[in-house]
Amino acid sequence: MTSALAFRDLTLGYDRLPAVQQLHADIAEGSLTAIFGPNGAGKSTLLKGVTGALAPLQGNVEFGALERGDIAYLPQQSDIDRTFPLSVVDLVAMGLWHEIGPFGWLGKKQRARVDAALASVGLTGLESRPIGSLSGGQMQRALFARLLLQDARLVLLDEPFTAIDARTMADLLDVIRSWHTEGRTVLAVLHDAETVRAHFPETLLLARELVAHGPTEQVLTVENQFRARQMCEACAGPPHVCGRDAA
Amino acid sequence: MIWEIVIQPFADFGFMRRALLGCIAVSLGATPVGVFLMLRRMSLTGDAMAHAILPGAAVGFLISGLSLGAMTVGGLIAGMAVALLSGLVTRVTALREDASLAAFYLISLALGVLIVSTRGSNVDLMHVLFGTVLALNNDALVLLCSIASLSVLVLAVLFRPLVLECADPQFLRSVSKLSAVTHFTFLSLVVLNLVGGFHALGTLMAVGIMILPAAAARFWAKSIGGLILVAVAIAFLSSLSGLLLSYHYSLPSGPAIILVAGIIYAVSLVLGPAGGLIAQVLPRRPLQN
Structure with missing residues (x-):
């Protein structure tokens, strides 16, 4: 399977404070992936790195056959x-x-x-x-x-279901599913584990560093989520370091 | 009766006709720019830029007296410099655009007043600050009309990117590289129109014809096209009535024009159907959908 996106030791951050560290992962073409993790884990930052709004401090994002458009x-x-x-x-x-x-x-x-x-x-x-x-x-x-x-061909969604009623969320999930069946690659930042389990086959669990990436049921285990929370708290230090992109 | 009050002054006096033409040109060019300034929440930026132009015009004045060319070029250089510098400071330092712009325009204004007062008299200072719409010569009229034409043309070409840049800049940046080009072209238009406007209305009053009609239009129109049309109409009306008031009651013309625009703004604030005071208080029928 070819990859639509490849993160190569990607480090992203604000004011030289890294919010995502040395991420190494491949997003397969046509996959439907949730980016999951605690507050301040660098989830939104990662999407900004993909769009190019934020230049990498280290490493890079490789796009297979994709272009800006x-x-x-x-x-x-x-x-x-x-x-x-x-x-x-x-x-x-x-x-x-x-x-x-x-x-x-x-x-x-x-x-x-x-x-x-x-x-x-x-x-x-x-x-x-x-x-x-x-x-x-x-x-x-x-x-x-x-x-x-x-x-x-690549759709990036940042917390698309925040403050949204259940009916709208169901309709929009249908749209996402239709993108998936059309073979588009979808990456969505989400904070609700239930939604991820029910609708997203792949998950990338992030706590500034990569915790786990793969099929959702193997990634979203209790141990992994606990480890992610611990990693984020451990690395947080002064709150402004991790809190910058918490939202 | 109406003939005597409204038409006679323009029929009898060339300087009134020139003043009216100048004001119409300023209204056509500056007012649509003002609508976009307002939509981008940059109304105060317009005000700051107007002040920033002063030292440039003052240096032009120092070099060659009350010369149209020198003062225009000086004003353009000063305005663009402040726009670019404050943009630069915002991008490379932690200071936000409003604060850096305020810093630059205050320095600029102080410098301008200082330069004018070392050489000229208070009358000259008044000329630069409040303009001389009743003494526009041919060159000034050609300049004002050229600026108005250029502005309308550039706005027509840039319309779609500009609307996007105002409403959803992040989206424009994600689909196109036009964002920065649009931003700086627009700022250039602001400077150009303020420089044009200051020959007619002065640096302080030029920004009035830019912002007041736009702010008033917001209470009458809901679409962008509607806003521009209403704003230009309000600017025309203010120019005409302001000039007539200044003629009949011997008032200074620039402030008279801006005050009429101010009165229209106040009336719109109360009576305007789109979010005016009365519309807010009165019970409304529910939307049909």
Whole structure:
């Protein structure tokens, strides 16, 4: 099996304080992997390292056949200005950037795809609503519709189910499952072990260093999780070192 | 009656027609830029940049007196320098953009006032600070109209990246390399329009025609296109009424224009249907969906 992503002794951090240390792992093409670990384990940091938002302090991330345009990234929700005067359809259509770029026209065909994406996340009928009027769950649905349109081979999700109702979560898990069956590689930072066990075949357990990586039932054992917590507490030192990306 | 109050001053006096044309040009260029400043939560940045332009204009004034070219070039250099330096300080040090910008513009402003006062009189200082919309010559008008045309053109080309950069910068960075280009092109537009505006309204008042109509429009329109249209209309109205007020009551024209814009802002704040005071208090019908 070829790997979509390979972490080679990857060390990432802020202000030279490492948040992820010497990570060595391969993410298989088409795999559905949860990144799991205690607060401050460097989970979000790892995703930022993959998108290139954070340059490695050491080591690197190797992309098999992937290019920049093949990666879609959903950061934690707080990054979007919800008061901005955009409608739902404007927000979702941004996902077509790679096709239409800064000047391209939104044609009939693209418009139909936007509608289809909205339908598959259950937002049909809300197209012209301003994004400020959406609930947290609806907003997350809209962002997933945007991810759908990005049509990326590698999808990175950072805590996609935080503060989301159960119904929305089930619908969005369906979307993730459909990505998986289409052969896309999905990496999701999650904090709920039950969700991971139920829906993610692979898990990468992180406590700043790699604890375990492989099939979920072998990785998410009681011993491994205990070890991860201990490692994170042991390495934490002064709270600001580990607490920086805790969220 | 209406003829005498509204049309006669412009029919009779060339300087009024020039003032109106100058104000219309400033409204067309600066107001849409102001809408984006507001949407990016950078309204105060506009204010800071306006102050930053002063020493450049002052050096231009020192070298060649009240010359349009020298003051424009000086203002552009000073404005761009402060924009770039504060951006640089934010990226390489721990200081946030608002604080570094405030630091640079305060230094810049103090330097500017000092330079003007060593050579010129208080009248010259007043000219730079508050502009001379009633004494615009041909060169100044050509400059203002060129800046307005350029701004509208650049905004049209940059519209989509700019909207993304405002609403979801992280997303723009993840899909495209245009983020930095968009940011600095936009800052250049801000500086350019402030420099243009200061010939008409002065460095302090130029930022008023940029921000006040945009802030007022927020209470009337919900889409970006709507915001720009309403803001430009408010800027036109303020320019026209401000000029007429200053003509009929012998008021200084720059402050009169900005005050009219301020009154429109206050009225919008109360009456505006999109989040104005009354709209907030009155019970609303539930959204249909």
